[in-house]
Amino acid sequence: MTWVEDVNSDNQIVAEDGDHVYLYVGMRRGGRNYYALDVTDRANPVLMWTIIGGQPGDDYEQLGQTWSAPVRTKVNIASTVEEVLVFAGGYHPGQDDAAVKTADAYGNAVFIVRAGPDSNENGGNEDGTPDVIWSAGDGPSFDLDLPAMDYSMPASPKVLDMDHDGYPDQLYIGDVGGQLWRFDFSNSAVSAATYATAGIIGSISGIASNDARRFYHTPDVSLVNQSGYTFLNIAMGSGFHAHPLNEVIDDRFYSFRSSDVFAPPASYVAKTESDIYDATANLLGTEGDSLTEEDLAAEIAQFTAASGWLMDLERSGEKVLANSLTVNNQVIFTTYEPNNTSGSGCTAAIGTSRVYVVSVVDGVPLLDVDEDGDKDKTDRSLTLSTSSIAPEPFALVPETGDPIILVGPETPVEDLDFGNLSVRTYWYQKMDPAD
Numbered sequence: 018m019t020w021v022e023d024v025n026s027d028n029q030i031v032a033e034d035g036d037h038v039y040l041y042v043g044m045r046r047g048g049r050n051y052y053a054l055d056v057t058d059r060a061n062p063v064l065m066w067t068i069i070g071g072q073p074g075d076d077y078e079q080l081g082q083t084w085s086a087p088v089r090t091k092v093n094i095a096s097t098v099e100e101v102l103v104f105a106g107g108y109h110p111g112q113d114d115a116a117v118k119t120a121d122a123y124g125n126a127v128f129i130v131r132a133g134p135d136s137n138e139n140g141g142n143e144d145g146t147p148d149v150i151w152s153a154g155d156g157p158s159f160d161l162d163l164p165a166m167d168y169s170m171p172a173s174p175k176v177l178d179m180d181h182d183g184y185p186d187q188l189y190i191g192d193v194g195g196q197l198w199r200f201d202f203s204n205s206a207v208s209a210a211t212y213a214t215a216g217i218i219g220s221i222s223g224i225a226s227n228d229a230r231r232f233y234h235t236p237d238v239s240l241v242n243q244s245g246y247t248f249l250n251i252a253m254g255s256g257f258h259a260h261p262l263n264e265v266i267d268d269r270f271y272s273f274r275s276s277d278v279f280a281p282p283a284s285y286v287a288k289t290e291s292d293i294y295d296a297t298a299n300l301l302g303t304e305g306d307s308l309t310e311e312d313l314a315a316e317i318a319q320f321t322a323a324s325g326w327l328m329d330l331e332r333s334g335e336k337v338l339a340n341s342l343t344v345n346n347q348v349i350f351t352t353y354e355p356n357n358t359s360g361s362g363c364t365a366a367i368g369t370s371r372v373y374v375v376s377v378v379d380g381v382p383l384l385d386v387d388e389d390g391d392k393d394k395t396d397r398s399l400t401l402s403t404s405s406i407a408p409e410p411f412a413l414v415p416e417t418g419d420p421i422i423l424v425g426p427e428t429p430v431e432d433l434d435f436g437n438l439s440v441r442t443y444w445y446q447k448m449d450p451a452d
């Protein structure tokens with residue numbers, strides 16, 4: 018992650034002007050540290066600070082393998098504005114061998130730390146390690162003590178500034194115990210201890226080995242307006258990223274719904290699979306032709322009362338190994354289905370990757386991808402050309418022509434409806450002639 022600060026916006030990085038370029042790197046499976054480099058002078062990069070995870074008694078004792086890409090923002094706590102990095106506690110490699118839902122000894126935390134050079138300013142301690150501005154985890158040493166935060170968090174958090182004042186208001190992160198966390202921040206808090214409230218809003222894993230669903234990727238949060246009802250949609254698929262060939266776990270794609278759009282919820286309620294509509298059979302799609310009118314009405318009532326929807330990935334071992342993308346009320350995600358029939362660990366694993374395009378509202382297919390004149394269950398996904406694990410979908414808005422969805426080098430989704438949302442917007446400011 019880079020922080021490029023061009024103070025006078027002249028597209029030139031000149032240290033004397035106060036410009037700087039900082040570079041932040043984690044180690045993924047290589048270790049539990051983060052490093053910050055000041056690369057403002059390209060010929061003379063300088064190590065700015067180091068975070069060493071896992072040292073007993075240290076602020077970063079609970080930091081796991083540094084998988085979580087930091088998010089840069091700023092916070093306002095006790096009337097002090099700080100430029101910060103937000104990252105999750107990372108990964109615990111003990112998960113690699115955990116066949117069932119298993120708590121982790123570390124990685125189960127969220128950190129907000131000073132992004133710039135380590136200094137004595139604002140009560141800091143200039144020791145080469147960035148000061149923790151705020152933290153959450155399981156234990157009294159954290160600003161927010163969350164006893165249910167038991168599982169490591171490898172993903173980068175989703176950090177949202179809902180009122181566009183430059184300060185984050187909400188954060189979403191999943192864990193490898195199949196839990197989805199929501200944090201709500203108060204940027205007028207008088208202390209770090211009162212900066213945030215948090216709780217689990219989704220919990221979809223179980224104790225059986227086939228229910229050991231895990232979240233390894235960043236929640237895809239979108240604001241959806243459907244018939245005058247505005248809600249936050251939090252989309253995320255499960256998949257055991259450490260074992261793409263696993264065929265034991267029944268993985269799913271989830272779409273959680275929250276009507277607490279601009280303010281914290283009155284209480285954090287962990288929705289389970291029984292609170293979520295099961296859209297797997299696509300009974301709300303196929304124009305309802307397989308249901309009687311009464312059954313369809315009952316299905317709609319069930320869906321309306323639910324807190325989102327889920328879709329079972331029914332092929333053996335099919336799982337989600339990337340972030341999803343929501344564009345114009347369409348959620349787009351990739352899956353991987355292993356097909357390691359050789360059974361040998363020495364040959365390249367071959368599998369089938371797919372891209373799904375479904376309605377963010379109810380999971381019904383939106384395109385007739387097999388061009389047989391209907392939009393039924395099979396129209397939810399397309400098979401990609403790659404036999405390896407597909408990356409996350411990416412929306413590209415070219416200078417001319419329609420926007421396209423890229424999955425790696427492929428553009429599998431034609432005819433996607435971008436509506437009026439992806440219109441390039443321009444503005445200009447008239448200067449006073451006297452200036």
Ligand SMILES: [Ca+2]
Binds near residue numbers: 027028031034
């Ligand atoms: Ca400059």
Ligand SMILES: [Ca+2]
Binds near residue numbers: 142143
């Ligand atoms: Ca320090």
Ligand SMILES: [Ca+2]
Binds near residue numbers: 179182183
């Ligand atoms: Ca805000």
Ligand SMILES: [Ca+2]
Binds near residue numbers: 387388389390392396
């Ligand atoms: Ca079709």
